Amino acid sequence: MNLLITGVSGLLGANLAWEALRAGHAVRGLTGHRDLPGAPFPVRAADLTDPAALDAAWAWARPDAVIHTAALADLDACERDPDQAHRLNAWVPGAIARRAAQEGVPLVHISTDAVFDGQRGDYTEDDPPNPLSVYARTKLEGERAVLDAHPQAVVARVNFFGWSLSGTRSLAEWFFNNLRFGQTVRGFTDVFFCPLLANHLARLLLEMLERGLHGLYHATSPRCLSKYAFGVALAEQFGYDPGLIRPASVDEAGLTAPRARRLTLRSDKLAHALGHPLPDWQAGIVEFHRQYTTGYTEALRSWLISPLEDARYDYCAI
Numbered sequence: 412m413n414l415l416i417t418g419v420s421g422l423l424g425a426n427l428a429w430e431a432l433r434a435g436h437a438v439r440g441l442t443g444h445r446d447l448p449g450a451p452f453p454v455r456a457a458d459l460t461d462p463a464a465l466d467a468a469w470a471w472a473r474p475d476a477v478i479h480t481a482a483l484a485d486l487d488a489c490e491r492d493p494d495q496a497h498r499l500n501a502w503v504p505g506a507i508a509r510r511a512a513q514e515g516v517p518l519v520h521i522s523t524d525a526v527f528d529g530q531r532g533d534y535t536e537d538d539p540p541n542p543l544s545v546y547a548r549t550k551l552e553g554e555r556a557v558l559d560a561h562p563q564a565v566v567a568r569v570n571f572f573g574w575s576l577s578g579t580r581s582l583a584e585w586f587f588n589n590l591r592f593g594q595t596v597r598g599f600t601d602v603f604f605c606p607l608l609a610n611h612l613a614r615l616l617l618e619m620l621e622r623g624l625h626g627l628y629h630a631t632s633p634r635c636l637s638k639y640a641f642g643v644a645l646a647e648q649f650g651y652d653p654g655l656i657r658p659a660s661v662d663e664a665g666l667t668a669p670r671a672r673r674l675t676l677r678s679d680k681l682a683h684a685l686g687h688p689l690p691d692w693q694a695g696i697v698e699f700h701r702q703y704t705t706g707y708t709e710a711l712r713s714w715l716i717s718p719l720e721d722a723r724y725d726y727c728a729i
């Protein structure tokens with residue numbers, strides 16, 4: 412399949428491209444502005460909030476299927492610039508969905524667990540969302556725009572961690588970057604989530620496309636935990652001191668955007684549709700560690716470096 416991945420320089424997009432290539436798909440990737448000269452597939456930068464750039468990117472990719480991961484995913488940046496959050500998280504998904512629907516192209520759109528207010532937890536796809544922040548509100552608008560324009564599309568509400576191109580994008584990297592240098596950090600005991608490893612999520616998204624699913628799905632770990640417990644589990648897996656993680660409340664953190672407490676989502680609908688259990692966060696942490704010890708992080712980050720620069724470096728070293 413000729414797969415277009417938007418947001419391919421992002422945390423999910425990069426790991427998704429890796430998994431799609433591994434599965435034998437032809438990948439084309441879009442970034443907002445970042446160049447990926449070492450990526451082993453064609454990449455192009457396009458500001459998707461510009462309709463002409465979106466048209467040109469579509470003509471370049473000529474996709475058989477699209478997974479749309481690009482977003483303004485920084486909650487505090489969304490509070491600072493609600494117009495840009497609306498353009499990127501609501502208007503762009505609708506525009507991509509209209510284009511995909513016109514051409515009969517399957518689309519998977521990535522949404523978020525944060526559409527819920529986290530008061531009750533244990534949410535199914537039938538529970539009414541109640542977004543607390545600009546980010547969550549605009550992502551919910553994006554979900555609706557996609558399903559209105561392209562009823563055959565998939566909207567996947569997700570939460571994930573993994574290795575990013577920058578090495579600083581995910582919660583797991585944040586714990587890792589501090590714990591490895593013996594730095595103490597705070598872990599919230601009152602915020603719960605159900606994260607998947609980005610690679611595990613990527614494989615599920617590809618399977619959803621291949622199986623021709625459509626509609627709204629929660630693609631999250633079937634087991635959930637607090638952010639504190641996640642940090643402790645990660646420390647134990649890497650052999651770092653879990654005592655470096657201090658239990659804390661999110662109320663003490665002074666964050667700009669409001670955070671929901673119990674973003675625990677039920678993913679039974681997806682497990683049932685796929686006919687197998689979903690991986691959980693624990694399997695994800697084991698694999699996240701294995702990736703670290705087997706050179707995955709370096710391989711991914713080599714996408715940022717031009718092969719020509721690599722060659723020049725080797726030449727100088729000789």
Ligand SMILES: NC(=O)c1ccc[n+]([C@@H]2O[C@H](COP(=O)([O-])OP(=O)(O)OC[C@H]3O[C@@H](n4cnc5c(N)ncnc54)[C@H](OP(=O)(O)O)[C@@H]3O)[C@@H](O)[C@H]2O)c1
Nearest residue numbers: 418419420421422423442443444445458459481482523569
């Ligand atoms: N991270 C999480 O824990 C989490 C949780 C729930 C849901 N999600 C959702 O998962 C998806 C992926 O999130 P992520 O964390 O992987 O995102 P990310 O790391 O912040 O990456 C965002 C991507 O969007 C691209 N982008 C930004 N502005 C753009 C523009 N104007 N035009 C085109 N592309 C643009 C960026 O390109 P440049 O690199 O060039 O800027 C980058 O590739 C998003 O839909 C997000 O809402 C994320």
